[in-house]
Amino acid sequence: MKTATEIDIQTEGEMPRLHYLNVEIGVKSWLLTTDHKRIGILYLWTILVFFLIASVAAAMMRIELLTPQGDFVTNETYNKLFTIHGVLMVWFFLIPSIPTVLGNFVIPPMIGGVDTGWTFYTPYSTTYANSHVITMAGGVFVAGFSSIITGMNFMTTIHKMRAPGLTWFRLPLFIWSMYATSVILVLATPVLAITLAVMCVERIWGVGVFDPKLGGDPILFQHMFWFYSHPAVYIMILPGMGVISELITCFSRKRIFGYGFVAAASMAIAVLGFLVWGHHMFVSGQSVYAGMVFSILSFLVAIPSAIKVFNWTATLHKGSIYFTTPMLYALGFIGLFTIGGMTGLFLATLAVDVHVHDSYFVIAHFHYIMVGGMVMAFMGGLHYWWPKITGRLYPEFAGKLAAMITFLGFNLTFFPQFILGYLGMPRRYHAYPPEFQLFNVLSTAGASILGVGYLLPLIYFLWSLKFGRVAGPNPWRATGLEWQTPSPPPKHNFEKTPTVTERPYGYSPEEDVDLHLASI
Amino acid sequence: MDKFRLFPPEASTSAQQIDWIYFALVALTFLICIIVFVPIISFAIKYRRGSKADRSNPRVESVLIESGWTIVPLLIFIGLFGWGAVVYFHVENPPRDALQVIVVGKQWMWRLQHAEGKQEINELHVPVARAVELTMTSQDVIHSFFVPAFRLHQDVVPGKYTREWFRATRTGEYHIFCSQYCGTQHSAMIGRVVVMEPVDYARWLNTGQPMESIALAGERLFRERGCSGCHSVNSKFHAPLLEGTYRKPVPLETGEMVTVDERYVRDSILLPGKEIAKGYQNIMPSFAGTLSEEEIMQLIAYIKSIGNQTPSNESAPNEQR
Numbered sequence: 001m002k003t004a005t006e007i008d009i010q011t012e013g014e015m016p017r018l019h020y021l022n023v024e025i026g027v028k029s030w031l032l033t034t035d036h037k038r039i040g041i042l043y044l045w046t047i048l049v050f051f052l053i054a055s056v057a058a059a060m061m062r063i064e065l066l067t068p069q070g071d072f073v074t075n076e077t078y079n080k081l082f083t084i085h086g087v088l089m090v091w092f093f094l095i096p097s098i099p100t101v102l103g104n105f106v107i108p109p110m111i112g113g114v115d116t117g118w119t120f121y122t123p124y125s126t127t128y129a130n131s132h133v134i135t136m137a138g139g140v141f142v143a144g145f146s147s148i149i150t151g152m153n154f155m156t157t158i159h160k161m162r163a164p165g166l167t168w169f170r171l172p173l174f175i176w177s178m179y180a181t182s183v184i185l186v187l188a189t190p191v192l193a194i195t196l197a198v199m200c201v202e203r204i205w206g207v208g209v210f211d212p213k214l215g216g217d218p219i220l221f222q223h224m225f226w227f228y229s230h231p232a233v234y235i236m237i238l239p240g241m242g243v244i245s246e247l248i249t250c251f252s253r254k255r256i257f258g259y260g261f262v263a264a265a266s267m268a269i270a271v272l273g274f275l276v277w278g279h280h281m282f283v284s285g286q287s288v289y290a291g292m293v294f295s296i297l298s299f300l301v302a303i304p305s306a307i308k309v310f311n312w313t314a315t316l317h318k319g320s321i322y323f324t325t326p327m328l329y330a331l332g333f334i335g336l337f338t339i340g341g342m343t344g345l346f347l348a349t350l351a352v353d354v355h356v357h358d359s360y361f362v363i364a365h366f367h368y369i370m371v372g373g374m375v376m377a378f379m380g381g382l383h384y385w386w387p388k389i390t391g392r393l394y395p396e397f398a399g400k401l402a403a404m405i406t407f408l409g410f411n412l413t414f415f416p417q418f419i420l421g422y423l424g425m426p427r428r429y430h431a432y433p434p435e436f437q438l439f440n441v442l443s444t445a446g447a448s449i450l451g452v453g454y455l456l457p458l459i460y461f462l463w464s465l466k467f468g469r470v471a472g473p474n475p476w477r478a479t480g481l482e483w484q485t486p487s488p489p490p491k492h493n494f495e496k497t498p499t500v501t502e503r504p505y506g507y508s509p510e511e512d513v514d515l516h517l518a519s520i
Numbered sequence: 521m522d523k524f525r526l527f528p529p530e531a532s533t534s535a536q537q538i539d540w541i542y543f544a545l546v547a548l549t550f551l552i553c554i555i556v557f558v559p560i561i562s563f564a565i566k567y568r569r570g571s572k573a574d575r576s577n578p579r580v581e582s583v584l585i586e587s588g589w590t591i592v593p594l595l596i597f598i599g600l601f602g603w604g605a606v607v608y609f610h611v612e613n614p615p616r617d618a619l620q621v622i623v624v625g626k627q628w629m630w631r632l633q634h635a636e637g638k639q640e641i642n643e644l645h646v647p648v649a650r651a652v653e654l655t656m657t658s659q660d661v662i663h664s665f666f667v668p669a670f671r672l673h674q675d676v677v678p679g680k681y682t683r684e685w686f687r688a689t690r691t692g693e694y695h696i697f698c699s700q701y702c703g704t705q706h707s708a709m710i711g712r713v714v715v716m717e718p719v720d721y722a723r724w725l726n727t728g729q730p731m732e733s734i735a736l737a738g739e740r741l742f743r744e745r746g747c748s749g750c751h752s753v754n755s756k757f758h759a760p761l762l763e764g765t766y767r768k769p770v771p772l773e774t775g776e777m778v779t780v781d782e783r784y785v786r787d788s789i790l791l792p793g794k795e796i797a798k799g800y801q802n803i804m805p806s807f808a809g810t811l812s813e814e815e816i817m818q819l820i821a822y823i824k825s826i827g828n829q830t831p832s833n834e835s836a837p838n839e840q841r
Contacts (some may be wrong), residue, residue, distance in 0.1 A: 061681070075704050212679025218662055219677065252567075255580045283664065284675045285682040288612045292605050299597035303590060310589045313556055316563035318578035323568070331560065338556050342549040349545065349600055350608030351538050355671035358664060358699040404537070424528045424668025426699035429707035433695065435525065509567075509575045 010473050010486035015391050019488040021174040035491055040105035041389070047093050051210065054088035057081045059451065062413075062444040067241040070431040078430040091143050093168035094370055095232065097378045098239035099150055099185075103178050106385055106482050108155060108493060141196050144189045145429055147235075151185030154178055163481065165500035169263075172480055172504050173256065177242025180270035184231045184238075188274070192228035193219070237337075237369055238266055240377030241308055244330050247311045247380050250478045251327035252319030253507040258311040265304035272301040282353045291350055298348035307342050309334060320509040324476075325399030329380030332407045334370025340365060343418065361421025367414045379406070379457065386461065387475045390466030391488040398460045406453030410448025477513045479506050531694055531715065532670035532686040537607045540670070544603075548596070611672075614685035618653035619646070622734065622821075624813045625656065625663035625676040628705035630696065633814060635821070637731030641709030644696065646688055647721035653685040655782070659813045664700035667713055675700055681782045688715040738822025741815055745807070759804070760797050766827030771798040785820045 010016050020037045030038060036481045055224050063080050064072040073081065156181050162171075199221070211222040249256040256262060271416025278286060278294030312334055321327070343365040346352050356362060387393050416439035432440070474483040481500070486494055530536055566573050612666045616704070619634040621644065632640045632654075646652045656665060656676040663676040665684065669692075674684040698709035715726060742748050750759035765780045778784055787794050789811065792804035811819070 048677070070707070075707065078704075079701075080705060169671050212677075218679070254578055254756070257580050258586055259546070259581070261586050268773075282608075283673045285677050285680065288609060291608065295605060295608075296598070296601045299601050300594075302597065303594055305592050307586070307590060309556060311586075313559050313563075314579075314656075316567060318573075318575045319563070319567050320569050320575065321564055323564075333531050334560065335557065338553060342545075342552055345548075345597070345600065346542070346545050349541060349604035351534075351604045351611060352545065353604075354534075354608065354611055354673050355538055355668070357673050358666070359668075419526055422527060423525060424666070424695065424697065426666060426697045426707075428701045429697075431707050438524065481801060509578060512570065 002259030012472065013470055014018040015470055016374050016486040016488070016490070018490060019391065019486065020491045021390075023486050023491045036108050037389075037489065037493075038105045040101050040103075043096060043104060047096050050088045054085050055451070055454065057085040057088075059447060060453035061085065062447040065432070066431065066444050067441045068432050068434045068437055074432075075430040079428070082428060086462070087140065089370075090232070090236075091140050093311075094236040094374055095147060096143075097149075097374065098243060098381060099154070099178065099181060099235075100146075102378075102381045102385060103150075103154060103239065103293060105389060107154060107175065107178060108161070138200075141193055144193050144196075147185045147189045151182035151189070154182040155186065158182075163498050163500055169260070170500055170503055173259070173262055173266075174239075174242035176246070177238045177266045180266040181235055181238045181242075183267075184235050184273060188228045188231040188235070191224060192232075195224040195228065197313075208423055219281070219284055220285065222281055223277070224278045227274075230277040230280065231273045232272075233366070233369070234269050236374050238269060240333070240374040241266065241305075243314060243377045243381035243384075244333050247306075247326045247330040247384055247479070248315050249507065250384070250476055250507045251322045251330070252316050252509070253322070253511070253513070254315060254319040254509045255503075255505040256311065257317075258307075258316035258506075259503070261307055265307045268304040269301060272297065276301055279353070280349055282350055283357050289447045290346060291397075295348055295350045299345065302341060302345060302348070305337075309338055309341070317337065318509060320512070322515060323400070324383075324398060324515065325394070326380045327405055328400055328403040328407075329376050329383065332374040332403065333373055333380065336368050336376060336407075336410065340368030340372055343368065350363045353383040355424075356421050358427055359421035360417040360425045360427060364414045364421060364429050365416035367417070372410055372414070376406070376410075379403070382457075382461075384476070385482075386464070387471030388482060388487050388489070390465055390468070391471055391486075392464050393475060394457075394464045394468060395460050398456060402453055402456035402460075405449060405456065409446050409451070409453050413443050413450050414446070416440075416442040416446070426457035476515060479504065528668040529690075529694065530669070531690050531692065532672065532688050534607070534611050534686060536689070537610070541600075541603055541758065543605060545600070548600075567817055575751070582811045590773040611684075611711065614653040615651045618651035618685050620734075620821075621646075621652060621654050622664060622814065622817045623654050623656040623676065624817075625658040625660075625698070625702075625709075626663070626705050627660050630665070630698075630708040630709070630711055632736060632819075634725065636735050637733045637737065638725055638728075641724070641778055643694070644711070644713045645721060645724050646713065647718040648688050648691050648714055648715050650718070651687045653683060653684055655681055655683050655817065657681050657813050657817070661702050662700050663702050663709065665695055666697040666699040668697070669694035669713070673699065681786070691715045691717060734821040736820050736822075737815075737823035738818035738825070739819070741811075742822055745811070747819070750804070757803065758800060760800060763824050763826045763829040766824050768827075768839075772796060773798050773800075780823075782820050785823055786816055789816060790820065803837060 020035055024033075030042065033039060033042075058081075060073060061078065063079055064070065064081075066072075072079065158171075158175060196210050202209050202211060202214070202216070206214060208216040210216045210218055212218060245256055245262055276294055276298045278290055279298045282291045282295075312330075343361070346356060347362065347365060383394060383399055420436055420439045420443075423436065423439075425432055471487050473486050475487075476483070481498055482489075483500060522789060527539070565571075567575070622633050624631045629644050630644075631642055634640075654665065654674075656674065658676045658678040660678060661703070662678065664673065665676055666673045667686070670686040670688070672684055672686050672761065674682050676682060692715055694713045696711035696713055702709065747776055749755060750757040751762050753761065766785075767780065769777045769779050770784075771777055776795075778795060784795065788804075790806055790808040791805055793802045796802050802833075
């Protein structure tokens with residue numbers, strides 16, 4: 001994507017004198033900021049804290065599950081641990097991760113906009129310590145509003161603030177996937193808010209909606225919960241797919257294969273994703289015929305995901321492939337997402353779901369999508385845009401090492417859980433029969449390796465803030481508009497709004513570029 | 521530790537059918553992984569930066585290729601859906617000759633009763649090669665009755681009846697798990713199914729105290745709790761007679777028709793004003809809180825057992841007035 005404006009002046013090997021990080025200083029300048037880039041940074045720190053707490057909870061669960069008996073923590077503590085792990089990871093890490101950190105940071109410069117237009121305060125309260133239902137629901141309720149507003153903000157920004165010449169089919173695919181995500185955020189999250197509000201009304205005033213003792217229907221709660229929560233799964237994975245499209249094309253130095261199909265697949269997922277919630281309820285006592293409708297629709301929603309995987313693979317053909325850290329995460333993503341997606345078909349198949357429902361098979365499946373997919377994409381994206389965010393490069397060798405450790409540790413943690421699930425180990429079990437021990441031990445061993453894979457980047461990212469090599473405006477020689485500003489960008493991104501005259505991803509595989517990195 | 525296993529024991533007819541689909545899906549997953557991973561690895565090697573491979577005229581779009589990798593998976597998926605749906609339909613619809621067992625889940629145990637009256641806690645004894653149907657409800661939160669060896673799984677929901685069935689194919693002992701999170705002791709809500717030879721099962725069923733069958737227990741309750749005071753030909757109150765009504769349609773005051781089934785009988789006992797049969801007054805008191813889940817199921821079994829009778833003076837209990 002070439003633009004009519006010159007790249008803003010940044011002297012080789014030096015940080016820009018004035019940028020968004022140092023233009024204002026002090027706590028107040030951060031907390032009251034209206035700069036989308038600073039908001040992205042605030043989100044990064046917030047979700048990092050939640051990720052660490054939720055990871056510690058997961059580690060304690062894996063230690064408990066080393067032995068069949070419940071001997072490390074009590075069953076009550078174990079129940080609190082998986083509740084904390086689930087709520088924090090889903091609502092306070094996965095859902096906000098790519099949209100709020102990378103989305104807030106890169107959407108405006110990626111489309112040549114000046115700022116996101118309007119803004120909001122860092123919205124999370126620390127409700128995790130209290131396991132009371134109403135406080136928990138309250139926290140998720142508030143976070144839900146953050147989701148809705150984020151979605152509206154992105155949709156208005158993408159509609160109204162694109163640079164001149166940046167037509168819909170010149171948009172980077174990350175923007176398409178964020179647009180699809182925003183549609184789901186705006187349409188689905190209110191249903192969650194309604195559900196939680198109704199639940200509180202029932203608990204406080206005894207109005208029977210879900211409680212059969214009060215004349216309510218507990219299955220209705222499941223319908224409402226999954227009407228939000230299944231689309232929410234796509235809120236979690238679509239941004240990851242967008243990041244992968246950017247990484248694959250940049251490090252293959254080639255235009256993405258089937259741009260239109262990849263973009264349309266995002267929108268198809270957003271639409272079909274609303275029609276499959278009942279596949280969580282095949283054994284809940286809902287009608288057999290409802291089960292059949294939800295089953296076929298669930299198979300259909302797998303098609304656009306498959307299209308994306310095939311297009312990413314085809315993009316590599318005749319490319320010039322650079323094995324940088326972000327690319328390793330992207331390739332890892334494709335592998336893990338493929339396995340996660342295929343095992344989703346097992347769950348969409350009615351008869352097989354009757355057996356594996358609520359077993360470790362389900363746990364393994366959605367961790368392949370959420371951790372193997374989304375977290376890998378988040379890490380890939382964070383490494384890719386880290387030079388833009390901080391102005392400095394992370395150490396490439398340590399980055400590659402961490403990516404490979406994460407990939408190995410992840411597989412060792414979660415692959416045994418597929419087998420455990422088919423063997424019949426139910427989820428949320430604090431103690432289990434002894435024949436399940438072998439695979440639980442393997443899983444815990446994997447989790448400790450995975451932990452190393454996550455701690456390494458934490459260390460070298462912090463190190464790079466001070467000691468990392470100065471990146472310059474465009475260390476990856478990438479074509480996106482966000483790479484046309486200095487790193488870190490100035491407060492207003494572009495001194496002059498750029499004009500776009502070409503389709504995205506104008507890479508040329510035959511040209512050998514030096515990325516200033518130690519190459520394998 | 522037990523012996524190393526990748527699959528649970530296959531001990532019911534549905535388990536065999538479900539395992540075939542599972543193996544087909546595993547094979548498809550391997551195939552797709554080969555189709556995706558082999559090109560990724562070979563392109564990654566062939567087109568690594570600096571290699572001498574030919575990179576001229578790279579393709580970036582092809583409607584033909586896109587259609588191919590859209591339509592082929594679509595056809596495979598429709599086939600898989602159909603196979604899964606057929607087996608699911610079979611798994612969800614019990615045969616008519618099944619042995620009947622009622623199951624009540626509560627925090628944190630399973631209470632079961634055979635149609636003949638034998639009661640069990642956290643254990644289910646069944647004969648091999650006979651269909652067994654479980655009619656289940658919960659007296660508190662949602663539980664789920666899961667027997668991995670039978671590939672059998674059904675939520676047990678308060679306020680309604682769910683059912684599942686199986687035909688065991690080999691004798692032995694198998695796990696029962698609660699698989700729907702139900703509170704602190706969720707992972708302790710486990711039990712076992714004991715599959716026995718028919719003769720052993722008959723012997724087991726007839727040991728211990730003489731039993732009162734579920735339907736007879738229901739008949740006794742029908743008298744003791746005063747139901748028969750109104751629901752009989754000799755009653756001075758105008759209440760519907762229940763003989764011959766089960767599985768038959770009944771007109772309501774609202775003009776709707778309902779079929780007398782487990783749900784309707786249950787609701788009529790607990791929420792009698794909800795669906796008034798045409799021509800009757802809302803005069804029946806609710807029995808909510810005074811009958812246990814087992815007692816309600818026994819009353820239903822009784823009404824089911826008189827589903828083919830016609831009302832008469834002889835069949836009416838006579839200790840009234």
